[in-house]
Amino acid sequence: MPKKDHLGWWREARFGMFIHWGLYAVPAGVWKGKQIPGIGEWIMFRDRIPVEEYGKLAKKFNPVKFNAREWVSLAKRAGMKYIVITSKHHDGFAMYDSASSDFNIKKATPYKKDPIKDLAKACAAAGVKLCFYYSQDQDWHEQGGRGNTWDFPELTKKAFADYLENKVKPQLTEILTKYGPIGLIWFDTPGIISRKQSLELKQLVHSLQPDCLVSGRVGHGVGDYGSMGDNMIPAGPVNGDWETPATMNDTWGFKKHDTNWKSVKDLLVLLVDLASKGVNYLLNVGPTAQGVIPQASVGRLNQIGEWMKKHGEAIYGSKPNPFPFEFPWGRITHNSGKVYLLFYEWPKKEFVLKGLKSTVTKAQTLGDFKHNVEVSQVYDKALKENVLTLKLPAKKPDKLIPVVVLEIDGDVKVDKSIQQQADESIQLPAHLAKLDNAAGGTPMKLDRSSILVGWTNKKNSVRWNFNVSAPGKFRIETSTAAVARPRIWAGGQTVELSLNGPAVKSAAGPTVKTLNKKIRRDENLDTARTKHLPEVISKIGPVVIKSPGMYTLEMKVLDFGKKAQNGLQLSFVRLVRAQ
Numbered sequence: 091m092p093k094k095d096h097l098g099w100w101r102e103a104r105f106g107m108f109i110h111w112g113l114y115a116v117p118a119g120v121w122k123g124k125q126i127p128g129i130g131e132w133i134m135f136r137d138r139i140p141v142e143e144y145g146k147l148a149k150k151f152n153p154v155k156f157n158a159r160e161w162v163s164l165a166k167r168a169g170m171k172y173i174v175i176t177s178k179h180h181d182g183f184a185m186y187d188s189a190s191s192d193f194n195i196k197k198a199t200p201y202k203k204d205p206i207k208d209l210a211k212a213c214a215a216a217g218v219k220l221c222f223y224y225s226q227d228q229d230w231h232e233q234g235g236r237g238n239t240w241d242f243p244e245l246t247k248k249a250f251a252d253y254l255e256n257k258v259k260p261q262l263t264e265i266l267t268k269y270g271p272i273g274l275i276w277f278d279t280p281g282i283i284s285r286k287q288s289l290e291l292k293q294l295v296h297s298l299q300p301d302c303l304v305s306g307r308v309g310h311g312v313g314d315y316g317s318m319g320d321n322m323i324p325a326g327p328v329n330g331d332w333e334t335p336a337t338m339n340d341t342w343g344f345k346k347h348d349t350n351w352k353s354v355k356d357l358l359v360l361l362v363d364l365a366s367k368g369v370n371y372l373l374n375v376g377p378t379a380q381g382v383i384p385q386a387s388v389g390r391l392n393q394i395g396e397w398m399k400k401h402g403e404a405i406y407g408s409k410p411n412p413f414p415f416e417f418p419w420g421r422i423t424h425n426s427g428k429v430y431l432l433f434y435e436w437p438k439k440e441f442v443l444k445g446l447k448s449t450v451t452k453a454q455t456l457g458d459f460k461h462n463v464e465v466s467q468v469y470d471k472a473l474k475e476n477v478l479t480l481k482l483p484a485k486k487p488d489k490l491i492p493v494v495v496l497e498i499d500g501d502v503k504v505d506k507s508i509q510q511q512a513d514e515s516i517q518l519p520a521h522l523a524k525l526d527n528a529a530g531g532t533p534m535k536l537d538r539s540s541i542l543v544g545w546t547n548k549k550n551s552v553r554w555n556f557n558v559s560a561p562g563k564f565r566i567e568t569s570t571a572a573v574a575r576p577r578i579w580a581g582g583q584t585v586e587l588s589l590n591g592p593a594v595k596s597a598a599g600p601t602v603k604t605l606n607k608k609i610r611r612d613e614n615l616d617t618a619r620t621k622h623l624p625e626v627i628s629k630i631g632p633v634v635i636k637s638p639g640m641y642t643l644e645m646k647v648l649d650f651g652k653k654a655q656n657g658l659q660l661s662f663v664r665l666v667r668a669q
């Protein structure tokens with residue numbers, strides 16, 4: 091089993107290229123003249139295409155324009171340090187020369203060559219780590235693989251075990267012995283695989299290449315690192331090593347009609363947001379059946395590369411946001427002696443950051459022009475706050491995500507208590523709440539992306555303590571999610587929020603202000619994080635806080651309503667200045 095430091099290169103890398111390439115690139119989303127909804131590589135499943143018929147696609151797969159060196163140099167130019175290519179996806183087709191199944195690119199196509207051989211050579215020459223995606227559980231080509239219920243209505247445990255012995259293990263052995271050192275095996279969609287079988291696959295990988303990592307989707311939590319959901323950005327800090335696989339449009343395998351491309355800025359925001367949580371970003375391309383990476387992807391990757399060339403030091407090997415909450419203006423990463431402020435929006439002239447305890451010795455912009463930034467740092471004794479002020483140049487040093495690097499003595503030190511931010515908002519993420527789980531019931535907990543789930547008991551409550559330095563009138567906003575399946579946001583819960591502190595104006599009494607509110611959709615939370623898993627903001631209040639001091643906000647659910655199937659799923663509460 092790899093020791094912790096086997097993840098060293100992977101943590102340093104932070105950014106990799108996913109390549110979904112296979113027979114599905116031939117129909118490219120269209121079957122018998124009809125556009126098939128869903129992700130391109132699932133076309134066989136979506137249209138229940140028989141093995142016999144799907145197999146004929148091989149005759150049409152002739153990627154004569156494939157050029158391994160071009161693909162690898164694109165990845166390298168983009169700043170990606172590893173490539174994960176589909177060696178076999180759910181359709182069961184091997185994209186390399188496989189001795190254990192004839193359903194492979196060398197034997198079954200007019201191309202008659204092994205593109206992985208070229209890719210391995212090009213990766214080795216360029217110093218990019220080659221890694222393989224391998225679908226171990228679903229295989230729609232095989233009687234014993236999971237998923238194809240139209241050709242093989244019955245799947246027994248015995249047939250699945252045989253499939254693992256006769257196809258999966260031999261093919262894993264091939265891809266781990268024919269192409270030199272492999273960075274990791276990206277297993278996927280564990281469905282019926284047993285814990286014992288997952289462990290066997292992991293052990294097989296490590297026995298052939300002890301340094302090769304195994305992705306979390308090998309099943310049963312036995313991987314060397316975790317996989318987030320597709321395109322998922324956690325709402326807060328994560329525990330352990332994680333990676334998010336992500337698309338540039340809405341498909342992995344090439345679909346000719348999918349032109350829903352994300353902007354370069356959005357792709358960079360994803361990269362930056364993930365890096366600020368210490369999560370790797372595995373960004374996908376879906377080459378055509380001719381072996382060409384779509385120009386829309388190439389153009390975007392080139393631009394990402396331009397940014398990475400100038401700002402890579404804020405990403406590679408960086409450590410996550412030292413603060414326990416996020417900022418509306420952008421994200422923070424750090425490294426020994428340096429703190430990086432990555433701005434989604436460039437502040438007008440002056441920028442204020444509260445809570446940084448380290449002494450800043452120098453501040454400079456990265457990017458097109460290196461500009462020294464004037465720094466002032468004070469400790470406000472009355473408000474008990476560290477306040478850093480930067481005088482920024484009016485001109486953005488980068489048009490996408492400008493970065494300011496702060497040089498500090500040693501490791502970064504911050505005030506981890508919840509402070510009012512410079513824009514006077516107070517951020518109360520679910521992961522910083524004190525959870526009061528009533529005895530006996532199912533406990534609430536944070537999911538892998540730091541969202542509070544399992545809140546179905548009226549006796550439960552959550553609360554935050556925080557410091558208010560600039561009192562006044564505030565609106566309370568809750569952001570609720572639908573992360574647990576069926577992932578349908580319904581609302582309709584009635585919540586009670588009680589603000590307790592030295593000076594809350596209230597009719598009910600001198601110190602506690604209680605507000606009741608039905609959770610309804612006031613607006614959608616519009617962030618990179620919520621593009622694929624929407625969240626809804628509900629506005630409550632206003633409430634008046636009359637003097638500075640420590641306050642407590644407690645939240646209860648009085649009624650879960652009729653529609654929401656998973657109780658209340660909370661990502662954060664925030665107090666924002668109201669007029």
Ligand code: JFZ
Nearest residue numbers: 129131132278279318319320335342
């Ligand atoms: C899987 C595949 O089915 C898909 O074709 C693609 O290869 C993708 C990268 O991975 O799809 C998944 C697997 C897991 C989740 C979502 C989609 N998940 O955990 O949310």
